[in-house]
Amino acid sequence: MKKIKNTAGLQTLRQTLLEAQDPEMPVVRVCLGPGCLALGAEKVARAFKSAVRNKKIKARVQPLIKGTGCHGFCSQGTLVSLSPANLFYVRVKPEDVAEIVATSLEQGRTVERLLYSDNGARYRSAAEIPFYRAQQKIILKNVGIIDPLDINDALMAGGYQSLAKVLTEMSPEEVLKTVEVSGLRGRGGGGFPTGYKWRRAADNARENPGPVYVIANGEEGDPGAFMDRSIMEGDPHKVIEGMIIGAYALGANQGYLFVRHEYPLAIHHFSIALRQARNRGLLGKNILGSGFDFDLQINRGAGAYVCGEETAIIASLEGRAGEPRTRPPYPAQEGLWGRPTVINNVETWANVPHIMEKGADWYTGLGVPHSTGTKIFSLVGKVKNTGLVEVPMGISLGALVEGIGGGVPGQTHFKAVQTGGPSGGIIPYELKEIFTDYHYHPEEFIAAKKEISVDFDSMAQTGSIMGGGGMIVMDDHDCVVDVARYFLRFLEEESCGKCLPCRLGLKGMLEFLNRFARGQGSPEDIDALESLGQALVDGSLCGLGRAAPNPVLTSIRFFRDEYLAHIVDHKCPAGVCRDLIxxxxxxxxxxxxxxxxxxxxxxxxxxxxxxxxxxxxxxxxxxxxxxxxxxxxxxxxx
Amino acid sequence: MNAKKESKKPPKDNLVHFSIDGRRVQAQPDWTILETARAHRLHIPTLCFHPAIHPWGSCRLCVVETRLNDKVEVTASCLTKPVAGLEVLTHSSRVMNVRRWVLEMLLAECPASREIKELAAQYGVTSTRFAILDPEEECLKCGRCVAVCHEVVGVQALTFGSRGVAKKLETPYRVPNNACIGCGCCVSVCPTGALQARLDTVRGDLSRRTGHGFAH
Known part of the structure; x- marks a missing residue:
């Protein structure tokens, strides 16, 4: 692989690669995302390769079999798409491969039975399917299209173009300004304005000269969430490009990819992508001849949920136990090795190249004011179309779950959505009575429209958070007490144990909920549980403890009658709690x-x-x- | 109102002027809220803070409510540095809620500790609703002993093992530690006296203590 010396070289290489492409050449893309892999996608990809080899299809139409990242429509895996015929096959099994090769690749006809069908309608291409039609793919545009193991594929799809533009046309200050104007907010959960974070780190670095670090947070531990995973596995170069641009703006020369150990494929793809980027001269010394040096290294998280907290990441990178410390000082002031450090979520980094390419004005045009851009959600639970969806911010919860998700399967009703993982809240679909409590501001919420808008601020008003983007849909057969108990148990296991409110409080809250699930306790205990939850919100050291009571507090607030049914009537309306059914x-x-x-x-x-x-x-x-x-x-x- | 007037007047010294429970106080530039309160003889309860070691912020009993303009926060006073014009409330309802719950949970966590019982009683907490796992337990894992061993003594004979609810005070690798010089600093800083009974498990067999780290 030849090193690219300058931006002109990048354009020439891209042109050469594109010209070498035959638009008539059939390309088979087999989804190798987490959902499809679990359904045996690897066997499908192997079957395609051997079928094509055995058929000895002529060299000119030698089909290319690509293993790609997640296509998103996980409930229909294994997904296979064929271009240029623009066919989209769902639920493909290895035994279907021979038929696809014979019918679609050789004769150019469609295998009708493998097309996605819903309510009697059959859809030939992915773009026609309602699940995809309502989405707006920006971050996920290349995921599922390119081969993540081949940098040339990424280059042809426009990879590193923004980097070339930034290095030649923009000053670090201009990059900072663009990010600030774009209104990009951290996709990891808190929704902290990214531009502000960068600005503070840059200011601190100027006052106190020395190294600056950038870190990508790929420690995605929420149950049921796999947004970052699909980006890292499907389009690692977008994250790398975003980090180089960020490093250029901040004057950083070293960056870290902190990826959880449970994502071996993401680590594998990243390590190959880093090697290829280095060989191409897109990483390392003198990037694209600009004189700017930057390199990245991968650090594996050892599997602690709390290591998604930024100060815990720093502790982990420094070789200490992954325990958070108090903020301030924020990492932008004193981060890794005491130096200004910018830690952003993988998805946030992946947004940066798009903002640089199309400009801040384009970005603010997406979404709603104060929550710009798109957001990836993993839609799971009691919903027909589970999978990854990318939608503009501010979409209504109904449009997301009923429209794209296709509603709840079967005869049951859509009851609530759990957003933001274990630190998020349980939001009823149709808001029931609002209960007043002293911390949240329900009056603002009542005044707001009934359809909950999915953006950072509206979600915070419900007492939940948008979080990383996990959306767990619940129907009448899900008991909120049981769901709250599940998340508390998860957090109790994952608490680092440093501060008392979190270590003892989660255990104590769980004791209350375990009693409720057995039908014991009194209505006063619900109030006590709320007050204990408030003590955790106020008293805990880091975000984990401060957000941990959210599922309990929101479920008490919106589903108090269900708690009372357990305690007073000794019944579990959803028929879940074993001691009560x-x-x-x-x-x-x-x-x-x-x-x-x-x-x-x-x-x-x-x-x-x-x-x-x-x-x-x-x-x-x-x-x-x-x-x-x-x-x-x-x-x-x- | 007081705070506003003060912030307009340029301070002649480099002290930070703010208020605790309505009383005007002055802090040296690097003081925390807790240190300022102590210097003014205002009481804020703590279990994990000790002047000899860096604040660690684990017990959260020292939380206070801070108000600056519209921003109201509950934060640990041992770690927070005051800014000019800050209003600090040490006994607001949110603060008391945190303290009472922590103390009630500590009664179940360290049922054998007389110190915690007395402190809890001061806050009107005399019984606990939580399950008592070990009636003999005194250690609340505040981290004072670990910090003093590392920061003051200069060795690492003590550490925390496991994580979360299973967190335990241990020696590294769970074997008696040669690095321990038996100075007893950990015992002297322990807020509940829990280390008294554990010191021998740290030191191990005195007759076999040789090698690196052993102080003669």
Whole structure:
């Protein structure tokens, strides 16, 4: 791989690469995102390669098989797209590959049964599918299109063009100003204005000369969230480019990619991307002949959720235990090795090249005032179309979940959305009664429109946060007490244990919720739990403890009646909390097959074949196996 | 109102002028709110702060409510440096809520500690709603001993092991530590006396202590 000496060289290389491309050449893109990989996408990609080799398709139309990042439509994996025919196949299994090669690649026809269909309509290309139609892909534009292991692919898709523009046409001050004007806010959760953060670091570095560092936070630990993962795996060069631009603006010469250990593929793709970028002269000494030096190194997080907190990242990079420290001083003042440091989320860095390319005005035109640009959400839970979506900020929650998500599958109702991961809140879809408490400002919220707008400030008003972008959709079969308990248990395990309100408080809150889930406690305990939650919000040292009570506080605020149902009526309306439910066999529906009695782990179901079976309630552990195996749905939760 | 008047008047010295509970106080430029309060004989409770070591901010009993213009925050006074015109409230309802809950949880965490019982009683907390796991426990993992061993004694004979709720005071690698010189600094700074009983597990067998780090 030849080094690119200057920006003109970059353009020449891109031209040569583009000219070498044959627009007629069929390209098969197999999604190798996390969802599809779990469904066996690697086998599909291998099957394509061997099928094409065996068929000996003529050299001129030698199809290119590309493993790409996540296409986003995870519920329909494995996803395969064919260009230039512009076909989009869903749920592809290795055994379908021979047919696709024979029909689509050789004869140019469509395999109808593999197209996405919904409500009787079949969609040939991805762009027509409602799930994609409402999205606005900017950050994810290249994810799923390019091969992340090949820098040439990224260069052809416009990679490093913004870097060339910045290095030749813009001064560091102009870059800073552009980011400030664009209104970009940190995508990691807090929504802190990125331009302000950069400005402070640059000012501090000027007052106190010495090295400056940039860090990408790829420690994405929220359950059910994989936005950063798909960027890192699908388009690592965008993150690298963003970091070089940021480093140029701040005068940094060293950067760190802090990626969690649980993302081996992201680390693998990053290490290849870094090597290729170095070989191409896009990283290292004298980048593109501009005289600017910058290099990056990958640091693996050891799997602690709290290491997503910026001061904990610094501690971790310095070789200490990943425990947060108090802020101020902020990392922009005293960060890594005591020097000004800018830590941004992976998605934030990936925004930077786009802002430089198209300008701050274009960026502010996206989204809503104070929350500009687009945001990637991972839509999971009780929703038909699960996957990754990129939408402009300020989209209504309804449009996101009902429109793009396709609503709740089955006969149940859409109840609530859990946003922002364990530190976020549970927002009811249709806002129920608003309960006053002394910390939040519900009056502002009542005045606001009923449809919750998805942007930083509106989400904060509900008591939740937008967070990294996890969206867990819940229906009538989800119990908010149980969900709050789940997140608290997660955080209790992940708390670093440094400060008392977080270490003891999460344990204490969990004790309260465990009692509620057993139907014990009194209505006063709910108030006590709220006040304890407030003590954590006020007293904890870092963002983890301060945001940890959010799921509990919001669920009490919006679903107090459900808490009361547990405590006063000793019932779990959603039928989830084991101590408050019982499984019954409906005598009308039971056909006496005896499957439940066979499968029951406690052997507490008795009856005779072809007669009614009954569940012995004393021995029953409410595992629900009988309900799962019953062929006629005779087992019901009471 | 007082604060506003003060900030307009250019201070003649380099002291930081602000108020604690309505009383005007002056701080040296590098003082924290807690240090200023102590210098003015105003009481703020703490368990993890000790003048000999860097503030660590783990017990959160020293939280105070600070007001500056419209910005109201609850923050640890041992770590926060005051700015001119700041209004500090040491006993506001939000502050008391944090303190009472921390103390109630500490009663369950360190049920054997007389010091914590007395402190809790001062705040009207006499019983706990939380589960007591070890009735003999006194250690609240405040980190004073770890810090004093490192910062004052200059060795690292003590450390925290595990994480979160499982956090424990241990010696590195859970073996008796040769680096320990038996100076007893950790015992003297311990707010509850929990280290008294543990010192021998740190030092190990005295007859076998040789090698690097051992003070003769």
């Amino acid at each position: 019982s499984y019954q066999i409906d005598p009308e529906t039971c056909n006496g097959c005896g499957l439940c009695a066979q499968e029951c782990p406690e052997a507490c179901i008795t009856g005779k074949k072809k007669k009614l079976f009954t569940i012995g309630q004393e021995a029953c552990i409410r595992c629900g196996v009988c309900q799962d195996v019953c062929p006629v749905q005779a087992v019901q939760v009471a």
